[in-house]
Amino acid sequence: MIKAHEYQPQTIKQAYNRRGWIYSKTVAPMEWEYHLEALEQANLQPGEKVLEVAVGPGLTAVEIARRVGKEAVFSGMDISTSMLALTEQRLRSSGFSQFVLKEGSATQIPYSSNTFDVLYNGYMLDLIPEEEMPGILAEFKRLLKPGGRMILLNMSKADQETVLFRERLYQFLPPKLVLYLMGGCRPVLMEDLTLRAGFHQVRRTYLGGKAPSEIVTAMNPASEN
């Protein structure tokens, strides 16, 4: 993994507040098929309690809400106020009213421990510095019930040795441009970090194509909560 720029949370929040609408019209549709595959692997069941961390413009929130059904309460969070507003709008216009959305950072998620059957997080860890990832994965683990499932979807590459043009661009452009043009994201490899965070049944699927990505699924061990 290449070294990430260390943006202040306020800088990320501001950038995603500004680019929320355009993101929902450009990048989000391009990544949609990757989300659909990740959601298939999540194997969501009616009534399950799901938390989506970094809801973005809410496309996945609606799809998750559809899959768990109207009896379940969908929970989401994001650092960006505008993204949360877009998610709320999208959920309401799709006919959902049973949801809770909270603003906050993935480093300290404003939900109680041991609460969720499934935690879903798409295209957020790829903008987080590697040193901060263990803390965030520990937060994800705290929120899951024993036996709960975690699904991570991120920009990635086939293996550690591969060097993508996108990585060169990330390193070449000024950090501010990387944030506004590339969303601050670079390819990441989350399998080892997930294992080291104490998750079980860790499985990685690499998906090539126009937005090379990886899905990492894992289970919170039943005995450790």
Ligand SMILES: C[S@@+](CC[C@H](N)C(=O)[O-])C[C@H]1O[C@@H](n2cnc3c(N)ncnc32)[C@H](O)[C@@H]1O
């Ligand atoms: C690339 S977008 C992905 C959005 C959505 N998950 C999707 O796949 O369409 C990154 C999202 O992560 C959010 N984000 C960035 N850093 C965050 C953090 N530390 N905590 C919570 N959300 C964060 C941004 O506000 C933005 O909505």
